[in-house]
Amino acid sequence: MMQRMPSNTDLLARSLSSVWHPCTQMKRHETLPLIPIARGEGVWLYDLDGKRYLDTVSSWWVNLFGHCNPRINAAITDQLGKLEHVMLAGFTHEPVVQLSERLRELAPAGLGHCFYGSDGASATEIALKMSAHYWRNSGKPQKTQFISLQNSYHGETLGALSVTDVALFKDAYGALIKQNATVPCPDWRDADSGESAKAYALRCTAALETHLQAHHQHIAAFIVEPLVQGASGMAMYHPVYLKRARELCSQYSVHLIADEIAVGMGRTGTMFACEQAGIQQYLPATGEAAIALSRSGKKLERRGISPDFLLISKGITGGYLPLSIVMTTDDVYQAFYDDQTSRGFLHSHSYTGNPLACRAALATLDIFAQDDVLNANRNLAAIFNRIARPLREHAKVKNFRNIGMIWAFEVETQQTDFAQRCFSLGLQHELLLRPMGNTVYFMPPYVITEKEIQILVERTLTIIESLT
Numbered sequence: 001m002m003q004r005m006p007s008n009t010d011l012l013a014r015s016l017s018s019v020w021h022p023c024t025q026m027k028r029h030e031t032l033p034l035i036p037i038a039r040g041e042g043v044w045l046y047d048l049d050g051k052r053y054l055d056t057v058s059s060w061w062v063n064l065f066g067h068c069n070p071r072i073n074a075a076i077t078d079q080l081g082k083l084e085h086v087m088l089a090g091f092t093h094e095p096v097v098q099l100s101e102r103l104r105e106l107a108p109a110g111l112g113h114c115f116y117g118s119d120g121a122s123a124t125e126i127a128l129k130m131s132a133h134y135w136r137n138s139g140k141p142q143k144t145q146f147i148s149l150q151n152s153y154h155g156e157t158l159g160a161l162s163v164t165d166v167a168l169f170k171d172a173y174g175a176l177i178k179q180n181a182t183v184p185c186p187d188w189r190d191a192d193s194g195e196s197a198k199a200y201a202l203r204c205t206a207a208l209e210t211h212l213q214a215h216h217q218h219i220a221a222f223i224v225e226p227l228v229q230g231a232s233g234m235a236m237y238h239p240v241y242l243k244r245a246r247e248l249c250s251q252y253s254v255h256l257i258a259d260e261i262a263v264g265m266g267r268t269g270t271m272f273a274c275e276q277a278g279i280q281q282y283l284p285a286t287g288e289a290a291i292a293l294s295r296s297g298k299k300l301e302r303r304g305i306s307p308d309f310l311l312i313s314k315g316i317t318g319g320y321l322p323l324s325i326v327m328t329t330d331d332v333y334q335a336f337y338d339d340q341t342s343r344g345f346l347h348s349h350s351y352t353g354n355p356l357a358c359r360a361a362l363a364t365l366d367i368f369a370q371d372d373v374l375n376a377n378r379n380l381a382a383i384f385n386r387i388a389r390p391l392r393e394h395a396k397v398k399n400f401r402n403i404g405m406i407w408a409f410e411v412e413t414q415q416t417d418f419a420q421r422c423f424s425l426g427l428q429h430e431l432l433l434r435p436m437g438n439t440v441y442f443m444p445p446y447v448i449t450e451k452e453i454q455i456l457v458e459r460t461l462t463i464i465e466s467l468t
């Protein structure tokens with residue numbers, strides 16, 4: 001019997017009747033079509049009719065080395081023939097041990113212990129629980145509050161929402177969420193006129209200090225997205241903030257949690273954004289941050305900071321499988337090391353440390369090493385900035401900014417539904433663009449080519465022309 005060829009329209013209707021899509025008002029799909037994806041290759045996604053889309057957002061910031069990457073495919077296939085999964089309580093396996101050892105080598109100094117979760121939000125939950133439990137085990141059970149930056153995003157489970165400051169995600173669930181304080185966010189777009197990004201960041205650290213001085217006895221941890229606040233619109237800030245925040249947290253006995261779920265794995269130009277905390281030369285507004293980085297070379301590492309908790313997810317598996325890791329210090333680890341079960345860290349997920357996901361992560365780290373990805377990305381970012389110059393100079397484009405492999409800018413427009421129109425027009429031009437409000441951003445896979453960057457920039461310009 002001949003199998004009927006599936007079409008876009010079939011899958012679309014079936015999806016809408018059975019799948020409840022994330023972060024979506026489903027009614028909007030009465031007019032806005034879903035895009036059924038059949039396969040991917042490199043930076044391209046293909047629908048069932050063979051139409052292609054350039055994945056400029058790395059499928060929600062997870063994909064690093066392209067869709068259907070042969071090296072990651074091979075690693076997962078190899079692991080599939082050996083062990084698909086085993087529980088991590090009472091058992092261990094080579095992929096999870098190797099991954100923990102390799103991350104310890106790569107991460108800022110002192111983060112020798114890896115705790116595993118399944119996605120970004122679970123990493124946030126783990127860090128919050130671990131921090132508060134640490135203080136309880138250390139005779140300071142009153143330290144149960146957390147602070148985060150204004151406009152922060154750390155995930156959408158209830159604990160993570162308590163340190164997330166995005167009204168849309170939070171308001172409906174207010175009654176269920178613990179109240180935590182926020183402190184001013186050093187986003188350089190908020191600086192006074194004439195005030196430098198650095199001066200503004202320092203002004204924000206003064207506010208942090210005032211808050212810590214008054215409340216540190218009740219505060220367990222301060223959680224930050226280092227250098228870039230992603231989900232609230234790619235806000236970027238001067239690294240001096242991180243350096244000062246580290247000093248203040250140590251001074252007031254408050255843990256520093258670095259949420260590198262989005263910015264880790266090379267996204268900001270170094271493996272982890274915390275490594276850049278000591279950088280002086282910072283020129284994001286001109287799109288030259290990546291170039292400044294290449295001039296500073298390897299000395300960067302020694303200028304970084306070590307948080308008490310480092311959260312990793314998204315890109316760690318190259319965008320293949322859900323996995324998250326909370327890395328922490330020996331000090332934290334030792335506070336739980338005891339004969340009593342109740343002093344141990346009480347947290348688990350069914351798929352904790354899944355071997356397939358760990359192998360995907362190991363293959364991803366192999367690619368970083370084999371292809372000298374961080375250096376290659378510095379060149380790629382310079383090429384991108386050159387090609388993107390007409391975009392940066394466009395009369396309706398404001399606050400063009402870049403760090404590592406992230407670009408963002410605001411579009412001056414009267415249209416209230418700009419994001420949706422931009423998305424729809426993008427699809428017509430073979431681009432998967434997903435603006436946040438009037439902020440357009442690119443976070444492409446690291447395998448994007450010069451030619452593909454040209455396609456991306458030219459067509460984005462066309463789209464902006466027709467929307468302004």
Ligand SMILES: *Cc1c(COP(=O)(O)O)cnc(C)c1O
Pocket residue numbers: 119120121122124153154155156225230231259260261262263313314
């Ligand atoms: C995406 C993200 C999270 C949440 O990760 P999920 O896997 O979506 O739960 C947390 N923090 C930051 C900074 C993120 O970008």
